[in-house]
Amino acid sequence: MSGHEIDDLFQRIDGQGDVLGTLTADLVRIPTINPPGDAYEACAHFLGDRLAARGFDVEYLRAEGALGDSDRYPRTNVVARIEGDGPGPCVHFNSHIDVVAPGEGWTVDPFAGLVRDGRVYGRGTCDMKGGLAASVVAVEAMLESGIPFPGAIEISGTVDEESGGYAGVAWLAERGHFSKPRVDHVIIPEPLYKDSVCLGHRGVWWAEIEIRGRIAHGSMPFLGVSAIRGMAAFLEKVEHELYPRLAERRTAMPVIPDAARQSTLNFNSIHGGLDEQDLTSGFPSALVADRCRVVLDRRYLMEEDEAEVRAEVVEILDRLSAERDEFEYALRELWSVPPTLTEPDSPLVRALDRNIERVLGTPSRHVASPGTYDQKHVWRVGKLKDCVAYGPGILELAHQPDEYIDIDDMVASAKVMAAAALDLLRGSE
Numbered sequence: 001m002s003g004h005e006i007d008d009l010f011q012r013i014d015g016q017g018d019v020l021g022t023l024t025a026d027l028v029r030i031p032t033i034n035p036p037g038d039a040y041e042a043c044a045h046f047l048g049d050r051l052a053a054r055g056f057d058v059e060y061l062r063a064e065g066a067l068g069d070s071d072r073y074p075r076t077n078v079v080a081r082i083e084g085d086g087p088g089p090c091v092h093f094n095s096h097i098d099v100v101a102p103g104e105g106w107t108v109d110p111f112a113g114l115v116r117d118g119r120v121y122g123r124g125t126c127d128m129k130g131g132l133a134a135s136v137v138a139v140e141a142m143l144e145s146g147i148p149f150p151g152a153i154e155i156s157g158t159v160d161e162e163s164g165g166y167a168g169v170a171w172l173a174e175r176g177h178f179s180k181p182r183v184d185h186v187i188i189p190e191p192l193y194k195d196s197v198c199l200g201h202r203g204v205w206w207a208e209i210e211i212r213g214r215i216a217h218g219s220m221p222f223l224g225v226s227a228i229r230g231m232a233a234f235l236e237k238v239e240h241e242l243y244p245r246l247a248e249r250r251t252a253m254p255v256i257p258d259a260a261r262q263s264t265l266n267f268n269s270i271h272g273g274l275d276e277q278d279l280t281s282g283f284p285s286a287l288v289a290d291r292c293r294v295v296l297d298r299r300y301l302m303e304e305d306e307a308e309v310r311a312e313v314v315e316i317l318d319r320l321s322a323e324r325d326e327f328e329y330a331l332r333e334l335w336s337v338p339p340t341l342t343e344p345d346s347p348l349v350r351a352l353d354r355n356i357e358r359v360l361g362t363p364s365r366h367v368a369s370p371g372t373y374d375q376k377h378v379w380r381v382g383k384l385k386d387c388v389a390y391g392p393g394i395l396e397l398a399h400q401p402d403e404y405i406d407i408d409d410m411v412a413s414a415k416v417m418a419a420a421a422l423d424l425l426r427g428s429e
């Protein structure tokens with residue numbers, strides 16, 4: 001690209017601060033809360049209408065029959081595509097349109113789309129309607145600049161990322177929307193900082209473990225087997241044996257924040273004995289708990305494999321079976337995702353690196369996400385490895401009260417997105 005072309009493109013985007021603020025605010029005012037998956041249809045059409053008016057071919061793809069889809073809560077995705085001049089690669093910008101529930105602690109209305117002091121406030125501004133707006137404005141500016149490019153650009157708004165993405169990116173990927181030859185490079189504008197390219201994420205292994213005991217009268221616990229005591233024995237071994245081992249397993253993956261640059265384990269929930277009871281509605285009965293369950297959430301590294309992750313939990317449980325009388329357990333695997341990490345010298349990463357440095361004047365940083373996002377489906381289902389997250393939001397603000405996005409950050413990342421897309425389409429280094 002000539003210096004003149006790029007200057008003109010960047011000047012256009014510099015003038016789009018108000019447009020970015022307004023577009024983000026408009027998106028926030030469509031409360032696409034998930035669960036249950038509200039207002040997807042309205043949000044998909046808002047985005048589709050805007051892109052259709054700029055010459056895109058727009059498709060609305062409802063994941064009929066997918067998990068969560070119903071006439072009350074249709075899982076409607078939107079995919080918009082615009083062709084360049086002649087054959088060439090396709091650069092795809094994918095954003096999820098769903099947001100998590102606002103929760104407590106807000107000092108502003110989470111769905112008013114308040115713009116104040118250069119920021120847009122509201123649920124989903126950072127994660128990730130601001131990133132979506134940046135990609136839309138980046139592509140609009142590219143088209144308006146008249147810089148010729150071969151190939152095609154796609155922008156999608158997809159559902160359910162916050163609940164796994166099965167009616168969104170996974171569903172579209174199963175239908176060829178995230179595979180070659182249709183798409184070559186995928187940029188997901190998740191909130192991972194305007195100066196950073198997110199190459200991937202750690203793996204996930206979720207399992208429910210149930211300890212089984214034997215019921216008896218609570219006044220004679222020796223006649224039963226307490227599942228809660230069995231669970232306590234398991235938790236103690238995890239605490240004293242597994243946690244220290246996990247903390248030692250550091251990864252070469254550039255996971256942020258630094259404390260997540262290792263294996264981690266979280267207990268999502270624990271339930272044992274009778275259902276939790278409000279003492280005002282009666283007294284619990286005296287029983288030895290015959291069931292106790294935990295759901296554990298293990299995040300693992302590319303240096304580990306899923307079979308080992310599972311085996312080290314099973315080993316503890318088997319040892320307890322040998323050590324304790326009548327210790328019985330059942331392990332049910334709930335969900336797993338392998339770690340992903342795009343090659344740092346792939347064309348997509350190099351194009352983003354080069355343009356981050358050009359726009360911000362500082363070298364790009366490579367990071368990996370502590371949690372998963374839709375990249376997993378692009379990799380696993382679409383078999384497309386040239387996929388990263390790059391977007392303007394600040395990761396720590398995601399899912400928090402008073403979530404916001406800086407308009408200047410959206411401007412900067414829109415420039416990076418536009419210039420990187422042009423480099424990829426035109427094959428310039």
Ligand SMILES: [Zn+2]
Pocket residue numbers: 096127128161190191373
């Ligand atoms: Zn997100």
